[in-house]
Amino acid sequence: MPRNAETPLNFSGPRVQALLVQDVKDYHVSGPAVVVNTGTSDVHLARTPRKAIPPLSSTILTGVRIEEAASLLILRVKDDTDIAGIAREPGWDLLGDLLGDSTTPTEDATLPFPRDTPLWKSPQDHAGLIELDPAHLLAERAEPRRLQPFEIRANLWFAPAGTDCFIHNQHDFIEVHTQLHGLGRMQKFTEQDHSTLYEDLPMSPGYTTSQPFCSTGPDGTYLYPWHQYRADTDCVWLAVEYHPMPHRHP
Structure with missing residues (x-):
């Protein structure tokens, strides 16, 4: 693979341009662009003082060189556009349509996803492979012990202002979210009930x-x-998922 190999992701479009950049070395970000460090090591900017984009975090960069990284996601949002139109771009679907006809509570008595929720999902794409120790990544131990292979997947979401995107607690992967357009929040609850909110994390672009x-x-x-x-407003955000892969045997 050539250095600084740029691959457009399959949800890249006229409103949000999305690139996977791999084997990064002395890479210039013209910007403004949201740069997401999907790896497990700090990504340093060629500026003094020398600061880093920590693992699983992001920032907005303009006219700066990135020294080195295994891979990055770089996203540029076109501001002077009808952002709601992103849900009409090819491959986008209302989440309720993707989930099918299930409208009954699940076996563990949790509520089902309301199919009429105005939440749209872009196509999902492969965004690289990585080896990591989940317990270390999740700050459960100070040093990594046994690395495991993971596939990184990424997709966009869109929801209009005022949308609650459903309280849930089931994923078979590790995920983080990056705000790209508008103002939103990630919220935590003690139960599947809005009145049990206990943590509210505001999210602005980048x-x-x-x-x-x-x-x-x-x-x-x-x-x-x-x-x-x-x-809180019309919002577009990025989901980055780390899916465990089967262990390879010699």
Whole structure:
């Protein structure tokens, strides 16, 4: 693979341009662009004082050189546009349509996703491979012990102002979210009930949730609190997911 290899992601479009950049070395970001560090090491900017974009975080950069990184996601949002039109771009779907006809409570008595929720999902794309120790990534131990292979996947979401995007607590992957357009928030609850809100994290463009919400379970699964995204204005945000892959045997 050539250095600074740029691959447009399959949800890149006229309103949000999205690139995967791999084997990064002395890479110039013309900007303004949201730069997401999907790796497990600091990504340094060629500026004094020498500062870093920490793992699983992001910032907005303009006219700066990135020294080195395994891979980055770089997203540019066109501001002078009808952002709601992104849901009409090819491949976007209302989440309720993707989930099908299930309208009954699940076996563990949790409420089902309301199919009429105005929440749209872009196509999802492969965004690289990585080896990591989940417990270390989730700040459960100071040093990594056993690295495991993960696939990174990414997609966009859109919701109009005032949308509660459903309180849930089930994922079989590690996820973080990056705000691209508008103002929103990630929220945590003690139960699947809005009145039990206990943490409210405001999100503005360029911000990524500082830590994944989950912890590791004893059987290798991921334990999430009840949580949801809420759109205060019309919002577009990025989801980055880390999916465990089967272990390879010699």
